[in-house]
Amino acid sequence: GQNIDQPTEMTATEGAIVQINCTYQTSGFNGLFWYQQHAGEAPTFLSYNVLDGLEEKGRFSSFLSRSKGYSYLLLKELQMKDSASYLCAVSRGATNKLIFGTGTLLAVQP
């Protein structure tokens, strides 16, 4: 969606750390969101970054570099319930239109 790129799939082991990257076009950028979506369910909010740097929230952290058009979501101490799709979304323009990337399907293995 409008040049928001994420890896399609990732696999990680329970208890490990995984980093999910997102790159985007910087034009009209206002802020970046991460959402989690379990299969068959609606997305739920994880984080929002508007300034450069790392935002930490429990086991999940999100990083933003505005100049590079780059963000990542870091998941620590992975649990089986973290198996889900992780969606990067960019807010753009005067009306803050929110555009999603195609999402990264994370499989956590025992």
Place this chain on the structure above:
Amino acid sequence: NAGVTQTPKFQVLKTGQSMTLQCAQDMNHEYMSWYRQDPGMGLRLIHYSVGAGITDQGEVPNGYNVSRSTTEDFPLRLLSAAPSQTSVYFCASSYSIGRGEKLFFGSGTQLSVL
């Protein structure tokens, strides 16, 4: 707490039929939007609204109409359904996306067009 209510949950249409997907929120949110989600395509923005009386097109608006006559309601109309509109549709709302307010999603509508 009702949140964002979408109806119906499931719908089967024949090609050429029209229908309206309903969306209502009780949180006094300014921002409302409709997305469709297809395998491998992610969530794609159809239309959105930043307040009553104001709507704008998203990434894939063709074949869909919206209106926002009240703050609470944001219906999505399919004027003449096509098989390409088979998808899962999500309505979402937020107090104000511009201040980083999170989107609240409805539970989704699975639409099949035969």
